Amino acid sequence: MNLPLLTLADSWRPFLDPIDAHSFWYLFLVPISFFIAVAYKAVRVKTFKGYWTAVAVMTVQIVTGMLALAVAFYLLVQVYPKVV
């Protein structure tokens, strides 16, 4: 009897099996940045006035910084060798 190859989508077990996120893995940058900002700002701010604004700003800063790094590395690896 030949069995079909088991795939993740067949029977995903939460917290045991990985999710099939190979096509959109980069989107996890947003929740990870958000939770980093939540915890970091919690120990950084003196008062909680404007806390969520600070969290939003830091989340955007991290995401923007990572995108900028991605663009910079793309230029360095893909474009720069062709120019030189």
Added chain:
Amino acid sequence: MTRHSADQHDTPQPLAAFLAFVFPGLGHLYLRQRRRAAMVALGVLGLFVTGLATAGIDAVDSGGWYITRFNRMTGRPAPFTRTDGDPIWFLGEMFCGPVAFGVDYYHQTRLKVLDNTDTLRTALPNEIRDPKTGRPIQVRDDENKTALQFTDPATGRQRLSTPQDRPPYVKPLARVAEIGTLSCTLAGMLNLIAIIDCAFNRRREEDEDEGAAS
């Protein structure tokens, strides 16, 4: 829990630091900073759960080094001689405290298999785990995935394997594995910041704000 006096704010708080290690946010809760405690717990546990939900339980994998160390200290034989895992990443994850150690202990002792070479490892896709011995049982052919006859550890009877006979968990690959491990490690590192923050608590004016708000 007693209200802290003003002069305690400038003194080291080892108990608060210890509590922050025991559970994310507990140290700040001890210092009567409820909102800060809730946000630390949300951030740290949010990252930890995101990592586990993304990559599965393999995101937290110490390789069981502390189990071996503990057995050596107590004079018991080591349960395995070799292991896989990510002990370097676990150095960061372990600052989530017992949550991380609990997840990892469950992973090492209930989900991994101990093969004939005394190696503690993840079960391969064609293996299941004998829950009594922790040994792997091959249930499918490695090359053509053909079902094999095996002794079912639950019933003790020989039978042909079915698609339901699967390893305890699937090892993540590539970016998904990296994101899961990174997320759990970041959780531990952020909790380390919270632990240090609790140890050197310096927020008199902020406490007053919280007191006024509550």
